[in-house]
Amino acid sequence: MALLMLLGASASAQDTTGVGAISGTVVDSMGRPAAGVRVCALDTSVCVTSDAQGAFRMGELRAGAYRLEILPLEGLPFTSDAVNVRAGLDGTVEITLPQGENFQQTVTVTAPAFQAPEEVKNSGFLVAPREILKSAAALQDVSRYVQGLPGVTIGTNDFRNDIIVRGGSPLENLFVVDNVEIPNINAFANFASAGGTVSLLDAELLQDVTFLTGGYPAPYINRTSSVLQVTQREGNRQEFGGWTTLGFAGAGVILEGPINAGKGSWIVSTRRSFLDLFTQDVGFGGVPIVYSVNAKAVYDLTPRDRVWMVNIAGIDEIRLGLSDSSDLEEEIANFDIRYDGWRSATGFNWQRIFGSRGVGLFGVTHSEAKVGQQVKDLVAQGVPPPNLSPEEVIARSPVVYFEDSREGESTIKYDLTVHLPFFDTVQTGGSFKIFRISYAVNSPFGNDTPYSPAPGIDPFFLDTRFRSYQTGGYLQASKQVTSRVNLTLGGRIDHYDILSKTRFSPRAGVNVRLTDALSWNSSTGSYYQQPAFLFVSAFPQNASLVPWRADHYVTGLAWSPNTNLRLTAETYRKTYTDYPVASGL
Template sequence: MKRYIFSLVITILIVFTTSFESFGQTKASFGGYVRDAKTEEPLIGASVIIEGTQLGAVTNIDGYYEIKNIEPQSYTVTASYVGYQKSSRFNVTVRSGGIPNVNFELSQDIEKLEGVTVRANPFIKNEETPLSIQKLSPEEIATYPGGNNDIAKVAQSLPGVSGSVGGFRNDIIIRGGAPNENVYYLDGIEIPNINHFSTQGSAGGPVGLLNVSFFEGVTLSSSAFASQYDNVLSGVLQFDQRDGNRREFRNNFRLSSSEAAITTEGPLFKKEDEERSNTSFIASVRRSYLQLLFQAIDLPFLPDYWDYQYKLSHKIDDYNELIFTGVGSIDDLTINAPDDFSPEQQAVLDQIPVIKQWSTTSGLSWKRRFKDNSGFMTTALSTNILNNQFEQFQDNVNQEGLVFSNNSQEQEIKLRYNYTKFLEDWTINSGFIVQEAIYTNSTDFAGDRRGFSYENNFNFTRYGANAQASRNFLNDRLGLSAGFRFDGNTFTESGNEIYKTFSPRASISYTLDEKRKWTINASAGRYYKIPPYTILGFANENGEFLNRDAEYIQSDHLVAGIEYLVTPSSRFSIEGFYKRYDNYPVSVIDSVSLANLGGGFSVLGNEEIESVGLGRTYGMEFLYQRKLTKDFYAILAYTLYRSEFTGFDKDEYLRSTWDNQNLITFTGGYKFGNNWELSARVRYLGRTPLAPVDQEATLRAYPSIVRDYSRQGDLLLDPFNQTDIRIDKKWNFDNWTFNIFFEVQNAFVQDLPSEPSFGLRRDDMGDIIQPRELVRIEDVSNSSLLPNLGVVIDF
C-alpha cells in the first residue's frame, strides 16, 4: 500500500512537470522600502540593485522603490545609500504571481575608510542581544523540507532547538529547557502558544497554527533576552508579519496532503487616482483534512482543526501607525474505533484523551515615531483566551467510566508600553506591562488516584517594568548593553515582593579586526517566570488554593562565544552556555521536577507543588551558516549539552527528559535552473532519558500511565535520526505563479524511537482477560516513509 501511494505521488509529479514545462516564462517585478535602521526614517534616493544583472531602482520620497521586467528566479538584492552600510537580501525568489515587499533597514557607517566599502553583517544582531540569535527569511520558511508549512517545525531547524522524541508532538526544546520556558510574539503581541491541541500549562502540540504565508521573518533568541520580554527562561521567538499589499489585491492558495489554506491581501479605501493606500489587510483561513486520512488508514484518533490569522495596518501619517492583528484556532480530537483489533491500536484507543479546544489572540498596537527622529514609542492592548476541555474515560469509544476531566479557561488582558529614545550615541529602552489574568477550572479526578473533584476561579493582576541602555564605542567595534526588569502579581503570597524578581542583564560585543570578520560576544542575565495558571489555580476538594506559596522560577544565564565571517554571506560561530535554575516546581504526588513534564497531551501542573527544585543545562554550540550564494544555502549546527534537574533532594541531579546530550541539525538546499529547487533537512538527537512505567501502579490506575520518577533517566530511548527531502518547481505565467512541491519525510526509512507501550491483556476478540493483567505491547516498526504532495498558487 505504501509503495502504491509513493508511486502514485511520483507519477502525479511527473505529469504536472511535463504538462506545464511547455508554457513560456513571463516577466515579474517587486518593490519595497529602504529605511534608517535606527530611526525608521525613509531614505530618499537609496540605490537598490539585483546583483549579477543591470536591473535596479532608486527610492522615491517615501523611501519606496520598484524594479520591473525581471526574469523570475532567485536573486541577491543589495541596497546602498551614502553614509550607510550596504545591506543584502539573499534568496529573494521573484515570481510573476507577486512577492511581498523586499524591505531594507540600513545602519549608518560610523567608520569611514577611504576606498573601503563596508557591508552590514547579514546575520542579525544588536547591542542588547549580540549572540544566541538566529533568523530565517520568508523563502527559507516557505520551502522548509519536512515542515509541511508548520512554523513550529521550521523553528526546530535552528541551532540548539529540538522537538520531543516519540509521539505525535511538536514541542520546541531550546538547549535542554522545558517546552513551556519559551515565549512567542506576533508583531509585538504575545501569544500563549503556537500549536493546535496545545498542552495546557505548556506550549507544545502536534500541529502548528500559524500561517507561513504571513511572515517576513522568524527570529529566535536563546539567551541575552532584552529587558522588555517577561516570563521567559529559554527562548524568545518573534514572528514578524508582513503588511498586506497597499497597491493591489493578491491571493495565495496552498493545498497539501493534510490541509488547505487561502490567504488574501490588498489595499483598503484606495482611491482610483492613488498609487497606494494608507490602509492594508492580510487574512487567511486554514482547514485540516488530516482526520480524513487518519480515518482512511484506520487510526484510533481523528485530529480535526481550523485556524485563522489576520492583520490590518493603517498609516495615520508619516509618524503614526495602527496595527490590528490576531490569530485563532478550533480543535477537536475525537475517537475512532478501528475495524480490526490489534494490541497497539487498542492501547492507544484506551489511553488517548478526548480534546475539544479553542484559542484566540488579538491585539491593537499604536506605533508613534517622534518627528525629530529621536526615538519612538509603542503601545499595545491585547487579549488571549485558551478554552480547554480534556476528558479521559475507561471506555473512550462510548465515553463511559470517567477517569479524568478538566474543563478550564484562561484569559489575559494586557497593556504593554515600550519607549525608545536616542540620546546622542546612547539608545535607551524602557517600558511597562500591566495584565489581568482570569482563570476558571472544573476538574474531576473521578477515576484517578487522587480521587476528588474541585471547581474554582480567580482573577489577579500581573505587572512589570523594564529599562535598558545600549551604546557602541570605538567606531562601532565595541557594543555594550545593560538593563533590568522586575515583575510582580497580586495572587501569590510573595507576588508583591518585587525585589525577589529583580533581574539584571548585561552584554558585550567586540569586533577584533578592521575588516569586521572576527567578533567576540558575551552576556549574563537573570530571568524569571511565573508558574502556569494550572499550578496557581490548583485547589483541594474544599476549593482552597494549595499553591499560593509558589515562587517565580529563576534562571541565570552565562553565555560567551566568537563569530567569524568567512565570506560576506557565510559565518562560523562557537558558543558556550550555562543556565542555572532555582525555585522550579516539584510535584508533591510524584516527587519529580515539572521541568521533565509538558511533552504529553495531559494538563501540566494541575497538582500540588513546592518551589524547591534546582536545575542546570550547559554545553557548547557550533554553527556554520551560509546564505544563498552560487545557488546553495545551508545551516549546520552541533550542540553538545547536558540537562539535569532535582526533585526534593537538592543534592541529587537527575538527567532530564530533554537531556539528549547530542543534537545535530542540517538544513540546506540547491537551486537549479528553470526554477527547480532541492532541499533537505537532517536531524540527529541522542538517546532520550525517561522514567520507566510503574507497572503495578499503572494496573491500578489504568488507562492512566504512572511512571516511577525516582528512576528518572533509567529508561533510554534509541537516538533519533531522520532525513527529510523536498523538491520544488515553479512556473510563472501572466500575473500568477504555480508551484508544486513533493517532500518525503524519513527518506531513508530509519526506525524512529518510541516509548514502550503497555495495555491490558485481551483475547483475540479484544475483550479484557480476567483477572486484569498489564502487559507490554510488542514494539512495532516506526520506519515509515511519509510522502507529501502539495501545490501553492499565487495570483
C-alpha cells in the first residue's frame, strides 16, 4: 500500500493571496528519493514532477480538499484520498511508493502537517480553532487565547482582551479577517485602542488563526508589534444546515448552505449576550449587552476565479455606576458611566489564479465605527446628601467627559504573487485608504493623575470633521539560495497624508537548515505606525507628530526531532524611535 505520511509541525503562515500549497517528497519502498514521479491535483491543471531529491511543490491551490494522482515511472498510477489545503499555508506530505508486486489503486492519506511559507522566518503561531474552543481561560475569544502565547502579556485587567506584544501597546496590533483589515475586532472598543471586552468573531467559524509577533514580512501595513490574521471557514456546499451556540459572548445561531448547486456557499452567525436577562450587575457596577454578526459568502466564477464577501459587525452598550444596590465604598459608585457603540467591517475580494505563474488578489473593504460615551462625576461638587435617590444624584452631577465620534475607513488594494526564474517567489502589491473622521469629544475639567502638578490639567474640547489618506506599496522576493539556505528580502513604502510624511521600511529574513531536524532562523525590519487620529486631533501641538518607528531584530533555533514535536527558542530586540508620549503631567 502506498502511504502518504505526516511531516513537520504546525507553524505560522502568511496569507496575502488566499491560496495554499502542497509540498513534500516521493520515496521508494526502501526510503530512497524517487525522481521523475508526476504528482497532479485532480480537477485542476496543476501537475508537478519530483526532482532528483524526490521533492515536489504544488502552489497556488485554493483552500479545499484535493485528491492527488501519483504517476510513477514504472507501474500503475495511484489516486489518493483527499488532502486538505488551507489558505496561506504549506501542507507538507510524504509519498512512499510500494514495491512492484504490492501495487494498489489507492493511497492512504493522513492529514498533512502545515508549516510557514518561505517568507515567514520567525515569531509565528498557527492556532487551531479547537484550541480556542477548549481553552477555559480564552472564553472562546481569539484575543484572550493569544494573550497566553510567548511574547504576549495581558493588559490592564481581566475584563479586557488587550494584546501587548514584546513591550508594545494594544494599539500596535493589526487585525486581518479573510483579507479584510479591521481596525478592531472587539466589542466595547474605543478609538485609539485595539482591545475590548470580548471578540466579535465567533470561534465556531474560525478555520485558521495566524499570529505573528515580530519580524513579519513586507505586505503588512502600519502596525509595529504584531499581526493577527484570521481565516473563517466556508459554509457547507452540499446542504443547508444550522445549530445553536452558547458561550461567554452570548447565545446565538449559525446557519449555512450552498449557492448555485455547490459552486459557492454562505455561512452566518448571529449572537446576543444574555447576562442582562439575569442580573443588572456582574461585579463592576453594570452588565454589558452585545449583539454580533459574522457572515461569509464564497463563489467560484470559473476554475481560476473566486470571489468572496465578509462582514463582521457588532453593537454594544453598558451603563456603570451608582444604583440602588451599589456598595458606596466602591469607587464605581462615585460615577455614572454610559457607553453605546457599533462597528462594522465589510470586504469584497476577487482572486484569480494565473496557472503555475502566480496568483492575484483584489480587495475592496469598508469599515465604520461609532462610539458614544458620557461620564458624570457624582462627587465632583462634594458628597451628595444621603436622602437623594441615585436618579437625583445623577441628574445634578456635572459631565466630566462626553464623546459622540465616528470613524470610517475605505480601502482598495491588490496583492500579486508570481514565480520568476531567478527568484523562487516575488510578491508585490499596493493599497489606497480613505479615512472619514468625525470627533465630538469634551473633557471640560481635564484629568487628575498622581503626576499632575495641579488638578484639572489639559481640559479639551474637540469638534472636528475631516478626511485623510494613506497610500502604500511593497515588493518582496524569496529565493532558495542553496539546498539549505532560504533568503527573503523586501521592503514597503507608505505615505501618511495627515502627517505629510513618507517612510520606507526594509525587511529581511533568512532560514538555514543546519541538520534535517535543526534550523536557524533570523529576521529584521523597520516598522512604522501613524499616531491615532484622535491623538493627532486633540491638541494643536500634536499636529507635529511623526510616524513612530520600531526596529525588530529576531533570531532563534527550531528543532523538529519527529513529526509530532517542534521546539523553538528565540531572542529579540525591539527599538522604538519617535514614540509619542504625554508631557506636562
